[in-house]
Amino acid sequence: MELAHKMPNRVKGLMMVISGAAFWGLSGTAAQVLFQEKHITAEWLVVLRMMVTGISLLLVSIIKGMTPFAIWKDKKGCMDLLIFGIIGMLGVQYTYFAAIETGNAATATLLQYLAPIYIVLYSSAKERTNPSKEIWLAVLFALAGTFLLITNGSTNGLKVSFISIIWGVLSGIALAFYTLSSARLLKRWHSIIVVGWGMLIGGTCMTFFTFPFEHSQFVWGLDTLLLILFVILFGTLFAFLLFVESIRHLSPTESSLLSSVEPLSAVIASIAFLNVSFGVFQAIGGICIIFTVLILSIKKERMKDEHMMEKSS
Template identity: 80%
Template structure:
């Protein structure tokens, strides 16, 4: 306690954002085990994760005096929040887990990290601006990184299943929409309130498609429960809290850049714990995608940030 009290705020922020991002990445690996060994479906885990995490975030926000119920007072806010929860939050959560279920956490996380590229391209088309040299470099690195990631440098065949690739790309697109759609709400409301309601709304809407109690093929055991608890509490609630708190001690841009620890932790965990094969060219591809995030994050420093609600 005394050591934490004496710790400089900047060091606290660095430790928080790195820990939070690492937990996000590890939760993807835990989800992969649940899908491939415990026969849990992506739909089931999405519902459980979003419902519990959403309720938890709203309880914490109420405890902190943020009055989460107040967001429903305005009609525009209600409509925007519903769209954000059902299309944005549910979209990014489901596509990400579906990509993991069809492939592996490392590839799914890296493909999701293409979201900043989509955001920048969308912004340029909307504002009819010409891409800068930095943007061209980022796009080329993203394309090269994606190619190497899914082929390992050989055009003879894919090293990752096509289904996983499609879901991963859709996850990046969904994250881009999720980020852009949340920007307006985040200007008026605390991120904990917005994300909490978004998760609860998205999880509730998913129950109409795959109600959790209908799953009877799950291999239950202590390890199954521990993995589920890790995904929900450590990989979602704690990770999100650490990330949000880090912004109190760091700039949003620094927090966004350091959140790139997430794909690195997902890759390392997949290799170490799941024996996922990751070729040298796939590793280079992953590095290219992470460099892309760095380039675009620095470029976005003085514009609307896309990190307050990133990857929850």
């Protein structure tokens, strides 16, 4: 009876995390259409996406009975939040969209997915510990996957523009910083509040570099508006809320593992809807990068279990 009672919630959690990850991945493809066919700029879309999402998440937090403005009474929390919003949140948002604008959504998403490698290498260097065999294996898969992704197995030339590769790598580094810089905040404040303020802070800062109402060169139409709404609502706001809600029904590790649907959906959508050329070796490279995340997620869960056993003994 207990198993039957728990099953619906687990299925609900699975559907939420898979849907959220798929929305994230598909939003990259929608953004590629906006950049390449509608002449929308990455800067303009980043400002709009962050401002609307930030305000929406803070309103959600108020509806849920939270106190989003209380974080500003904590001086240490204020500084952490500003760093997270300006460098972490804005950094990861802009570099990701810039990678799409100069390349394609599939490659940009997969290169961003290298973030866990940067995190474990940084942690190993900071703690002055030798990486384990699993980590070295993950690094090997990441390097092989990246090489195949950007060259399709040939050394004659790159299959993706060099500037897009740079933006993609920076996106992964920014995501690593985003993850590490948010850790201390998330111990004290709900993720909806942290991400909401981070989005709003980052979006506000971005307005100093681009004017949100300057869009004379854009190709407007119903399809343009629908794509923008999809990127903001489904690809950002709903995707995040679905992921947060899924953790109530699944373990964080399960949610992280299932979020690998994000790069898969970006690749499939790019091939199906945008006719993006994706060779066999590039596909193998993408699988290697996703496998890297799986290795590191399993390693992290095992270390957590060992730590719990040590504390209980």
